[in-house]
Amino acid sequence: MAEPTQHAAILPGATIGILGGGQLGRMTAMAARSMGYDVHVLDPDPNCAARVVASRTITAPFSDADAAAELARGCDVVTLEIEQIGRHALDAAAAHAPLHPSADAVYIIQDRVRQKRWLAEQGFPVGPFREADSTEAIAGAVADFGASIAKACHGGYDGRGQVRLAEASAAESAWAALGQRPCLVEQRVDIAVELSVLVARRPSGEMVAYPPSRNHHTNGILTWSVIPAELPEAVVRAAEQLAPAIAERLGVCGLLAVELFFTTDGRLLVNELAPRPHNTYHHSERACATSQFEQLVRAVCNLPLGAPHVIEPGAIVNLLGDVWLHDVAPDIPFALGVAGSRLHLYGKGDARHGRKMGHLSTVGETAQEAIGRALASYRRLSPESAVAAGLAGPPPALRSADGALLAELAAVDRGDAAPWQGPDDSDPDREDVG
Numbered sequence: 001m002a003e004p005t006q007h008a009a010i011l012p013g014a015t016i017g018i019l020g021g022g023q024l025g026r027m028t029a030m031a032a033r034s035m036g037y038d039v040h041v042l043d044p045d046p047n048c049a050a051r052v053v054a055s056r057t058i059t060a061p062f063s064d065a066d067a068a069a070e071l072a073r074g075c076d077v078v079t080l081e082i083e084q085i086g087r088h089a090l091d092a093a094a095a096h097a098p099l100h101p102s103a104d105a106v107y108i109i110q111d112r113v114r115q116k117r118w119l120a121e122q123g124f125p126v127g128p129f130r131e132a133d134s135t136e137a138i139a140g141a142v143a144d145f146g147a148s149i150a151k152a153c154h155g156g157y158d159g160r161g162q163v164r165l166a167e168a169s170a171a172e173s174a175w176a177a178l179g180q181r182p183c184l185v186e187q188r189v190d191i192a193v194e195l196s197v198l199v200a201r202r203p204s205g206e207m208v209a210y211p212p213s214r215n216h217h218t219n220g221i222l223t224w225s226v227i228p229a230e231l232p233e234a235v236v237r238a239a240e241q242l243a244p245a246i247a248e249r250l251g252v253c254g255l256l257a258v259e260l261f262f263t264t265d266g267r268l269l270v271n272e273l274a275p276r277p278h279n280t281y282h283h284s285e286r287a288c289a290t291s292q293f294e295q296l297v298r299a300v301c302n303l304p305l306g307a308p309h310v311i312e313p314g315a316i317v318n319l320l321g322d323v324w325l326h327d328v329a330p331d332i333p334f335a336l337g338v339a340g341s342r343l344h345l346y347g348k349g350d351a352r353h354g355r356k357m358g359h360l361s362t363v364g365e366t367a368q369e370a371i372g373r374a375l376a377s378y379r380r381l382s383p384e385s386a387v388a389a390g391l392a393g394p395p396p397a398l399r400s401a402d403g404a405l406l407a408e409l410a411a412v413d414r415g416d417a418a419p420w421q422g423p424d425d426s427d428p429d430r431e432d433v434g
């Protein structure tokens with residue numbers, strides 16, 4: 001991949017184009033606006049979340065090269081907030097304005113098999129995987145791997161386009177569930193902790209890595225994240241070396257989120273890459289010296305990168321559409337009574353199961369306090385959702401994951417830690433409320 005060249009800084013007053021206008025584009029646009037930039041977005045949905053922040057919204061599919069060129073013609077630089085942009089559209093945008101990250105880097109990432117192959121070829125640590133394009137190929141992989149997960153190569157995020165398989169006999173229904181699309185079959189590894197590292201890199205080559213975030217998923221969708229991750233120093237150091245090495249090799253300018261597994265046998269494996277802001281760093285808006293959204297603006301405009309360190313431990317809990325679909329409406333005033341809590345809603349009109357509608361964020365004196373408050377605020381907002389997501393109990397203990405604690409962490413991340421059995425008449429959130 002080409003080495004970055006020196007570019008002039010793109011200064012406030014200029015216009016930033018964003019391919020994609022969902023919540024990530026909206027929060028990036030807000031940061032850009034705060035710094036004095038104008039923002040244009042392109043999204044297939046005329047009511048996309050970023051439309052209220054952008055001065056121009058082009059409504060077109062992500063495969064529309066003419067529309068991408070039209071966006072770029074009106075902008076000084078173009079970035080993206082979703083990787084599923086057609087190759088021709090990426091090239092068309094890049095023909096009219098600098099595109100960060102580059103079409104080549106996004107092309108590698110946007111196909112799950114291509115991405116995994118690239119990582120393996122470059123010598124980065126990944127779990128066992130295989131490409132499959134038939135029932136037989138899936139069955140063969142599962143026969144070799146044991147418990148596996150099949151993910152459609154293209155499209156699909158937030159748990160969509162993924163099927164878990166316990167045995168080869170499930171291959172036929174998995175192939176049907178994936179719409180008979182080519183897929184990546186991965187062996188399910190024994191995960192102690194899921195973590196991510198966000199890297200920012202700008203055209204000058206300057207690069208910074210955020211401290212790792214510790215993440216918890218339910219049904220393939222992020223439920224909560226906390227920073228700092230409270231992991232052993234050796235794991236933190238390894239993750240903070242691995243992620244920038246990948247960003248450098250890919251030549252990414254902008255942001256690269258590296259999702260990692262720390263396995264129960266002590267290995268650090270790369271799960272997935274995302275060349276854009278990432279849900280697992282929404283806490284950076286409050287917890288870090290520079291939010292991921294401001295950092296993206298700085299990176300693509302070739303401004304000096306901001307410091308990524310944690311200034312105050314922080315956590316987030318995602319609010320999916322489910323919160324609005326129960327009989328009892330979410331209790332926003334009660335939730336915001338928890339000390340250090342804030343509500344972030346993305347302005348999506350249509351609450352659907354599994355759709356990310358917003359998040360709650362909290363800060364605290366320690367990561368443990370921050371996640372405790374975030375979960376307390378969530379339970380207050382929607383007790384039914386908290387029960388459904390397995391978040392009704394006490395927060396997980398975020399102690400160092402060395403030695404004996406690995407098993408405990410694994411249980412928490414699988415969601416089968418001992419359920420909380422508190423008395424019905426007490427308020428488990430009392431200590432968190434200030």
Ligand code: AIR
Pocket residue numbers: 020021022023024025081082083157158348355356
């Ligand atoms: N997104 C992109 N990749 C993964 C995720 N979650 C964000 C982007 C995108 C939005 O999700 O911000 O635009 C789409 O959300 P929805 O709810 O409209 O599908």
